[in-house]
Amino acid sequence: MKFTDEHDQFRSAIRDLVEREINPHCDTWEADGIFPAHDLFAKLGQVGVLGIEYDQAYGGQGADHSFTLVMGEEIGRCHSGGVAMAISVQTDMATPALARFGSHELKQRYLAPAMAGEMVAAIAVTEPDAGSDVAGLRTKAVRDGDEWVINGTKLYITNGTQADWLCLLARTSDEGGARGMSQIVVPTDAEGFSVSRKLDKLGQRSSDTAELSFVDVRVPVDNTIGEAGRGFQQQMAQFQNERLIANYMSAANMRLALDRTIAYVKQRRAFGKTLADQQWIQYKLAEVIAEVDVVTHYNHACAEAVVAGADPFTVAKMASIGKLKCGRLNREVADLAMQFHGGIGYMEETWTARYFRDSRLISIGGGADEVMLRIIAQLEGISGDPR
Amino acid sequence: MNVVVCVKQIPDPADPGALDPESKTLKRDGKLILDESDSYGVEMALQLAGDSGEVTLVSMAPNGEVSGLRTALAMGAAKAVLVSDDALKGSDALTTAKVLAKAIERAGSYDLILAATESSDGYTGTVPEQIAEVLGLPSVTFAKAVTIDGTTVKVDRQTEAGYDEVTCPLPALVSVTAGVVEPRYPSFKGIMAAKSKPVDQVTVADLGLDAANVGWAGAGQEIIEVAQAEARQAGEVIEDDGEAFNRVVGFLSDLKII
Ligand SMILES: Cc1cc2nc3c(=O)[nH]c(=O)nc-3n(C[C@H](O)[C@H](O)[C@H](O)COP(=O)(O)OP(=O)(O)OC[C@H]3O[C@@H](n4cnc5c(N)ncnc54)[C@H](O)[C@@H]3O)c2cc1C
Ligand SMILES: Cc1cc2nc3c(=O)[nH]c(=O)nc-3n(C[C@H](O)[C@H](O)[C@H](O)COP(=O)(O)OP(=O)(O)OC[C@H]3O[C@@H](n4cnc5c(N)ncnc54)[C@H](O)[C@@H]3O)c2cc1C
Numbered sequence: 263m264k265f266t267d268e269h270d271q272f273r274s275a276i277r278d279l280v281e282r283e284i285n286p287h288c289d290t291w292e293a294d295g296i297f298p299a300h301d302l303f304a305k306l307g308q309v310g311v312l313g314i315e316y317d318q319a320y321g322g323q324g325a326d327h328s329f330t331l332v333m334g335e336e337i338g339r340c341h342s343g344g345v346a347m348a349i350s351v352q353t354d355m356a357t358p359a360l361a362r363f364g365s366h367e368l369k370q371r372y373l374a375p376a377m378a379g380e381m382v383a384a385i386a387v388t389e390p391d392a393g394s395d396v397a398g399l400r401t402k403a404v405r406d407g408d409e410w411v412i413n414g415t416k417l418y419i420t421n422g423t424q425a426d427w428l429c430l431l432a433r434t435s436d437e438g439g440a441r442g443m444s445q446i447v448v449p450t451d452a453e454g455f456s457v458s459r460k461l462d463k464l465g466q467r468s469s470d471t472a473e474l475s476f477v478d479v480r481v482p483v484d485n486t487i488g489e490a491g492r493g494f495q496q497q498m499a500q501f502q503n504e505r506l507i508a509n510y511m512s513a514a515n516m517r518l519a520l521d522r523t524i525a526y527v528k529q530r531r532a533f534g535k536t537l538a539d540q541q542w543i544q545y546k547l548a549e550v551i552a553e554v555d556v557v558t559h560y561n562h563a564c565a566e567a568v569v570a571g572a573d574p575f576t577v578a579k580m581a582s583i584g585k586l587k588c589g590r591l592n593r594e595v596a597d598l599a600m601q602f603h604g605g606i607g608y609m610e611e612t613w614t615a616r617y618f619r620d621s622r623l624i625s626i627g628g629g630a631d632e633v634m635l636r637i638i639a640q641l642e643g644i645s646g647d648p649r
Numbered sequence: 650m651n652v653v654v655c656v657k658q659i660p661d662p663a664d665p666g667a668l669d670p671e672s673k674t675l676k677r678d679g680k681l682i683l684d685e686s687d688s689y690g691v692e693m694a695l696q697l698a699g700d701s702g703e704v705t706l707v708s709m710a711p712n713g714e715v716s717g718l719r720t721a722l723a724m725g726a727a728k729a730v731l732v733s734d735d736a737l738k739g740s741d742a743l744t745t746a747k748v749l750a751k752a753i754e755r756a757g758s759y760d761l762i763l764a765a766t767e768s769s770d771g772y773t774g775t776v777p778e779q780i781a782e783v784l785g786l787p788s789v790t791f792a793k794a795v796t797i798d799g800t801t802v803k804v805d806r807q808t809e810a811g812y813d814e815v816t817c818p819l820p821a822l823v824s825v826t827a828g829v830v831e832p833r834y835p836s837f838k839g840i841m842a843a844k845s846k847p848v849d850q851v852t853v854a855d856l857g858l859d860a861a862n863v864g865w866a867g868a869g870q871e872i873i874e875v876a877q878a879e880a881r882q883a884g885e886v887i888e889d890d891g892e893a894f895n896r897v898v899g900f901l902s903d904l905k906i907i
Pocket of ligand 1: 393
């Protein structure tokens with residue numbers, strides 16, 4: 263990837279912002295189990311972080327995907343995976359379908375304030391009985407005149423307690439399977455909507471994850487994003503953005519963890535020398551540095567493919583390969599960081615403890631490793647071509 | 650209200666710097682960035698200039714470096730004058746001040762000049778006052794707040810005991826401390842707009858200065874020796890026997906901190 267001076271400037275602006283506005287507060291937000299999304303997103307909005315590739319007519323930046331890569335790599339350096347995840351939900355998980363397929367009115371009403379950081383968005387796909395198998399979801403929207411009447415439950419929804427609107431995936435016909443679903447913008451002040459509970463999690467503790475309940479929630483049919491009945495397909499496209507940003511953040515996060523570990527082993531002494539003087543430690547670190555470097559450059563290749571307008575199957579395959587590799591590698595890096603810190607690494611006061619917990623998610627969220635393998639096998643024609 | 654801001658472009662403090670063994674000055678051949686100290690002056694200038702005024706940057710830096718200027722332009726400054734010339738190698742603080750004074754004259758009409766109290770790399774903390782002297786302007790140092798009242802500038806000037814309220818006629822030069830205002834982050838739109846903002850790059854000759862009076866040739870100072878600062882001594886550990894606070898208070902008052 264060829265970065266220009268503008269990429270460097272944007273990178274350094276976000277890095278400063280993360281260091282000044284996010285990292286000093288991470289301990290508090292982790293302890294609170296939530297971070298002030300409206301406050302923080304307003305600051306991110308001013309810098310142009312929340313609508314990098316979206317239409318300038320709605321307040322977006324009109325930039326190409328290479329700037330999303332830069333943003334992901336810098337947000338990935340947050341000292342709390344929860345905050346990074348929450349930001350990426352706003353930028354690349356809850357909004358891409360609206361930006362791509364939404365009507366002018368819908369974009370004015372919901373996308374513009376999301377890009378300005380005035381509204382917090384969430385993506386509501388997963389349900390108690392449907393996660394990996396999205397086609398199995400049951401939340402239903404039944405048409406009544408000009409309105410959808412929505413009933414169902416959504417689970418593990420990031421930004422769930424703070425969101426002003428949701429990008430909801432629901433069944434809008436009885437066709438079953440992947441057919442007959444629609445994406446609908448649901449404002450969270452709609453009657454019948456409620457947050458059933460805020461969930462207690464292993465990691466990503468600064469991010470509020472919630473179970474959401476819909477009981478006869480009425481929203482205008484005009485809130486449908488794109489075409490009714492095309493929700494599943496639109497969501498599959500939106501998942502690519504989700505996976506790409508997760509990969510960009512993950513690679514940068516791993517590199518940061520390695521740099522912090524290197525700094526530690528250089529000063530910690532045992533057996534008459536520093537830990538870094540032990541050849542085992544040198545080689546183990548060199549080994550993972552090599553792997554992180556490979557995924558970093560794979561990510562850059564993904565971003566280049568997107569910028570060059572690669573077809574959706576190519577992007578889907580690259581995003582899935584990247585996510586599989588980042589997810590697995592992140593677990594290895596977190597284990598190594600913990601191991602080389604020894605006892606202090608196991609202490610809650612050391613960054614390694616949080617990282618150890620946070621690093622586990624990427625192999626599960628946004629499509630588990632096995633789902634990535636399934637997609638790769640399909641796109642490679644091993645298990646039957648989905649095209 | 651037009652404001653000129655002196656902005657120094659320095660080696661990235663995140664990368665370990667190195668001294669040139671010959672000249673004993675900091676190596677500046679790599680990429681330079683905006684000195685964080687100057688981001689406060691830029692922000693202050695943008696706030697004082699408002700929508701009706703204009704902020705102009707002046708900088709002296711080797712190799713036509715514009716990276717730090719682009720950052721300040723991305724924050725919202727309108728244009729810049731950059732002095733870059735091999736003849737400036739070895740310039741001491743006074744020469745820097747003379748060169749910047751000429752650059753400021755070239756920058757157009759102004760009501761106020763801002764600089765930082767001291768730079769992050771050289772930190773002699775003398776350039777701003779010397780610029781004021783060369784231009785025959787009043788200067789106010791250590792500003793922790795700056796407001797404009799008609800044709801005067803009001804400054805809260807940081808002192809050891811608190812601050813002085815200083816009023817000074819315009820035009821004037823004010824050097825600001827970190828924290829005078831909270832600098833904004835350059836936005837994506839600002840970064841893109843900065844690409845096409847004018848940077849007037851000039852040489853010593855363009856400023857009407859004689860190359861024989863600047864750089865090594867013109868330096869009135871010479872760096873004779875650079876020595877490692879003494880390693881910090883281990884602190885004194887005071888065991889708390891219930892009265893330890895008396896010794897802490899005694900220690901701090903010996904240092905005249907309290
Ligand atoms: C912190 C967090 C935040 C989240 N945020 C959101 C959000 O904002 N919005 C949202 O909609 N969802 C969100 N999710 C949900 C997430 O996307 C799902 O948890 C994930 O897709 C897995 O679905 P599931 O939990 O139902 O697991 P299941 O589908 O029950 O799968 C369980 C496990 O089975 C294995 N598996 C699954 N399929 C196969 C297969 N075909 N072959 C072999 N093995 C398989 C995998 O190892 C998988 O981990 C979040 C989850 C977490 C933990
Ligand atoms: C003999 C000698 C040789 C030197 N040779 C070199 C050399 O070859 N190359 C080199 O780069 N330095 C050289 N230096 C260092 C250089 O003189 C000082 O860094 C420079 O004069 C500024 O001093 P300062 O950083 O201490 O400024 P300070 O007085 O601490 O700066 C205060 C403020 O003044 C403004 N300011 C200062 N310098 C500039 C600038 N250049 N552009 C815009 N605004 C500015 C900024 O607002 C800054 O924050 C040399 C110094 C000596 C004594």
